[in-house]
Amino acid sequence: KPLTIGLIPADGIGREVIPAARQVLESLRSDVMPAKLNFVNLDAGFEYFQKHGVALPEETLAALKGDCDGALFGAVSSPSHKVAGYSSPIVGLRKQMDLYANVRPVISGAAATASGERRAIDMLIIRENTECLYIKEEELHEGPDGKYAIAKRRISEFASRRAGEMAFSMALQRDAMRQQLPASERTWTGRPKVTIVHKSNVLSVTDGLWRETVRSVYESNPEYKARVDVEEQLVDSMVYRMFREPEAFDVVVAPNMYGDIISDGAAALVGSLGLVPSANVGDNFVVGEPVHGSAPDIAGRNIANPIAAIRSAAMLLESTGYGSAALAIYRAVDKVLAEGQIKTPDLGGKATTTEVTEAVCKLL
Amino acid sequence: KPLTIGLIPADGIGREVIPAARQVLESLRSDVMPAKLNFVNLDAGFEYFQKHGVALPEETLAALKGDCDGALFGAVSSPSHKVAGYSSPIVGLRKQMDLYANVRPVISGAAATASGERRAIDMLIIRENTECLYIKEEELHEGPDGKYAIAKRRISEFASRRAGEMAFSMALQRDAMRQQLPASERTWTGRPKVTIVHKSNVLSVTDGLWRETVRSVYESNPEYKARVDVEEQLVDSMVYRMFREPEAFDVVVAPNMYGDIISDGAAALVGSLGLVPSANVGDNFVVGEPVHGSAPDIAGRNIANPIAAIRSAAMLLESTGYGSAALAIYRAVDKVLAEGQIKTPDLGGKATTTEVTEAVCKLL
Ligand SMILES: CC(C)[C@H](C(=O)O)[C@@H](O)C(=O)O
Ligand SMILES: CC(C)[C@H](C(=O)O)[C@@H](O)C(=O)O
Numbered sequence: 001k002p003l004t005i006g007l008i009p010a011d012g013i014g015r016e017v018i019p020a021a022r023q024v025l026e027s028l029r030s031d032v033m034p035a036k037l038n039f040v041n042l043d044a045g046f047e048y049f050q051k052h053g054v055a056l057p058e059e060t061l062a063a064l065k066g067d068c069d070g071a072l073f074g075a076v077s078s079p080s081h082k083v084a085g086y087s088s089p090i091v092g093l094r095k096q097m098d099l100y101a102n103v104r105p106v107i108s109g110a111a112a113t114a115s116g117e118r119r120a121i122d123m124l125i126i127r128e129n130t131e132c133l134y135i136k137e138e139e140l141h142e143g144p145d146g147k148y149a150i151a152k153r154r155i156s157e158f159a160s161r162r163a164g165e166m167a168f169s170m171a172l173q174r175d176a177m178r179q180q181l182p183a184s185e186r187t188w189t190g191r192p193k194v195t196i197v198h199k200s201n202v203l204s205v206t207d208g209l210w211r212e213t214v215r216s217v218y219e220s221n222p223e224y225k226a227r228v229d230v231e232e233q234l235v236d237s238m239v240y241r242m243f244r245e246p247e248a249f250d251v252v253v254a255p256n257m258y259g260d261i262i263s264d265g266a267a268a269l270v271g272s273l274g275l276v277p278s279a280n281v282g283d284n285f286v287v288g289e290p291v292h293g294s295a296p297d298i299a300g301r302n303i304a305n306p307i308a309a310i311r312s313a314a315m316l317l318e319s320t321g322y323g324s325a326a327l328a329i330y331r332a333v334d335k336v337l338a339e340g341q342i343k344t345p346d347l348g349g350k351a352t353t354t355e356v357t358e359a360v361c362k363l364l
Numbered sequence: 365k366p367l368t369i370g371l372i373p374a375d376g377i378g379r380e381v382i383p384a385a386r387q388v389l390e391s392l393r394s395d396v397m398p399a400k401l402n403f404v405n406l407d408a409g410f411e412y413f414q415k416h417g418v419a420l421p422e423e424t425l426a427a428l429k430g431d432c433d434g435a436l437f438g439a440v441s442s443p444s445h446k447v448a449g450y451s452s453p454i455v456g457l458r459k460q461m462d463l464y465a466n467v468r469p470v471i472s473g474a475a476a477t478a479s480g481e482r483r484a485i486d487m488l489i490i491r492e493n494t495e496c497l498y499i500k501e502e503e504l505h506e507g508p509d510g511k512y513a514i515a516k517r518r519i520s521e522f523a524s525r526r527a528g529e530m531a532f533s534m535a536l537q538r539d540a541m542r543q544q545l546p547a548s549e550r551t552w553t554g555r556p557k558v559t560i561v562h563k564s565n566v567l568s569v570t571d572g573l574w575r576e577t578v579r580s581v582y583e584s585n586p587e588y589k590a591r592v593d594v595e596e597q598l599v600d601s602m603v604y605r606m607f608r609e610p611e612a613f614d615v616v617v618a619p620n621m622y623g624d625i626i627s628d629g630a631a632a633l634v635g636s637l638g639l640v641p642s643a644n645v646g647d648n649f650v651v652g653e654p655v656h657g658s659a660p661d662i663a664g665r666n667i668a669n670p671i672a673a674i675r676s677a678a679m680l681l682e683s684t685g686y687g688s689a690a691l692a693i694y695r696a697v698d699k700v701l702a703e704g705q706i707k708t709p710d711l712g713g714k715a716t717t718t719e720v721t722e723a724v725c726k727l728l
Contacts, residue, residue: 078564078565078598079565080596082564082568082572082576086568087568088565088566091566133517133563133566133567134566136566136567136568138567138568138569138570139569140569140573143520145520145521145522146520146521146522146525147520147521147573148518148519148520148521148522148573149518149519149520149569149570149572149573150516150517150518150570151516151517151519151567151569151570152514152515152516152517153497153514153515153516153517154512154513154514155512155513155515156507156509156510156511156512156513157509157510157511157512158509158510158512161510199497199621200442200446201442201443201452202452202455202497202498202500203497203500203502203515204446204450204451204500204502205502205503205504205513205515206502206513206514206515208446208513209504209511209512209513212446232444234442235624235625236624236625236627236628237628237657239603239625239628239629239632240628240629240631240632240637242632243607243629243632243633244632257563260599260600261599261600261603261622261625263600264600264601264603264604265603265604265607265629267604268603268604268605268606268607268608269607273604293598293601
């Protein structure tokens with residue numbers, strides 16, 4: 001049965017890194033990737049909005065739902081001023097497809113070596129992906145002292161529980177995978193741990209509900225309680241601690257906006273945003289998405305780092321049941337990074353997007 | 365005319381670092397500090413709440429308003445679970461006294477040298493201090509899928525304008541101060557710059573209003589336009605960039621919650637939260653406050669770093685018109701840090717709170 005992947009490059013360097021990821025997928029040998037791959041090119045983005053008045057066309061959603069087994073999303077440009085009717089297509093996509101968790105692995109490995117750092121970072125951020133301030137319910141008012149605006153931040157038991165479940169089950173999954181590694185290759189050597197991020201000292205109701213719900217996922221599952229450690233961290237201290245001792249984190253689970261900020265911060269620790277992939281995960285669909293943005297300053301110059309997109313493609317394969325194909329890609333990428341010869345400018349190199357992509361393909 | 369300072373140690377290490385700051389203030393020689401200093405001890409905090417059912421007593425507010433020219437606040441503990449009726453006293457204080465900007469200078473200098481880093485960080489974070497999610501308007505609801513909670517995030521033209529004005533005028537002030545330094549001692553050598561932090565790609569209404577209002581402060585003032593550069597940064601990229609190139613920032617202005625997160629992150633860059641002071645500034649009152657928390661894990665052991673509190677005391681003097689006294693304290697602290705002999709455990713040393721405080725006092 002073929003695997004059909006929707007490709008949504010969207011804006012800026014999205015148009016360079018998504019084709020790169022496709023090329024890597026097409027280079028997989030049939031012994032690791034037994035299924036035939038079909039690709040469907042789909043529209044979305046700010047540029048598309050400027051031409052057609054809509055950022056996430058119905059046809060794209062229909063094709064994803066009707067024809068695709070998963071998708072890859074590139075990156076989207078932000079308008080430099082308020083534009084009536086525009087709404088971020090990636091935020092819309094997450095909501096429309098109920099992709100309720102954004103899974104962001106941040107791993108140092110080769111990149112850390114390359115940049116001269118020695119910290120062993122192997123962190124998995126689970127970002128709640130459907131609510132918080134991202135519900136975009138905002139209103140503008142006129143008051144006695146001028147305009148004011150109110151945005152609503154929504155936290156629900158339902159969404160918090162799903163994110164919490166994902167975090168604890170991933171903590172166990174990671175532990176199982178680690179057990180298969182020789183001890184010398186394990187970055188995280190302790191018991192699996194989940195860090196719950198919140199700011200309940202200020203947001204006692206919303207973040208209070210978040211924290212209690214995620215905790216109750218833990219408390220009500222004997223296996224989690226027996227095998228996983230849990231800790232809490234206020235979001236401000238989390239950013240502080242993440243930079244002081246990034247090796248202290250295993251799985252981190254956070255409401256949407258905190259998760260957005262933390263994952264960009266974590267990317268800084270491993271050398272470049274151009275390395276960090278993500279998967280927007282729902283019960284029946286996954287959209288791989290590099291954590292980086294559309295980088296208009298370097299778009300169109302064939303120097304964007306394709307690795308985040310390539311790793312996102314591997315995450316997509318992993319969650320559609322093609323673990324060996326995913327592993328082959330992860331290994332090839334790690335090897336290119338470890339050799340340190342062929343790297344894009346964000347990592348201090350001079351290679352092009354094409355060269356990095358071809359180096360990965362050659363190893364498959 | 366004497367200067368009367370309210371002291372609110374509150375919880376945990378607040379009770380160690382506020383007395384340390386007082387000791388430093390009392391050691392100032394009369395040629396740099398011509399006014400007599402009076403101190404008034406005031407209650408607040410989570411421990412106080414546990415005994416008396418109120419975290420920020422009316423008497424404290426009355427004393428601040430009636431008797432004091434400024435105040436120092438220590439730190440407040442967060443309850444480890446939801447406690448009915450409790451509300452953070454520092455958030456209340458900022459609101460009650462209309463301390464609309466939280467000014468947080470993050471400077472590397474001696475600390476960077478001590479920790480082996482070489483980055484020259486000299487950043488001033490202006491955090492809007494009265495609204496955003498800190499208005500604490502939250503509601504819990506029962507829905508078909510279980511509980512959900514809504515928090516309101518408020519952004520007003522009025523508050524954004526005040527924060528913006530503070531940012532641009534501080535950018536000019538910092539520039540004027542730099543001009544007095546020999547060129548070799550200037551960390552920031554370019555034109556003054558203000559970085560506006562927001563997330564208007566998601567929060568187009570609230571952060572849109574923030575961004576437009578701060579920009580309009582700039583656009584409507586010919587002096588700002590002629591002498592200050594302005595740039596914008598999405599909050600997630602801000603955290604990323606801050607860690608990749610912290611030397612690229614001069615003044616940073618942010619809505620309340622982003623400012624909270626960014627300033628803890630920036631503290632990680634200069635070696636320790638124990639070094640970073642802040643001033644909660646209103647039109648008629650200033651409350652100095654170390655950026656660190658109450659650190660229950662090390663409280664009561666005389667090992668908390670008093671420098672953030674001491675520098676906060678200096679910021680208080682600076683804004684009440686005693687610039688030379690403030691300068692004397694800054695210099696003494698810098699000298700102790702540069703010598704690197706007497707430092708608390710957070711900086712890798714073995715000195716006590718008392719020893720660091722006395723080392724500073726001796727240099728005054
Ligand atoms: C583009 C933007 C809406 C998006 C987000 O904030 O979720 C991006 O920063 C991300 O992390 O995927
Ligand atoms: C204690 C807490 C309410 C406070 C805040 O979030 O403002 C603290 O983190 C700070 O930065 O002063």
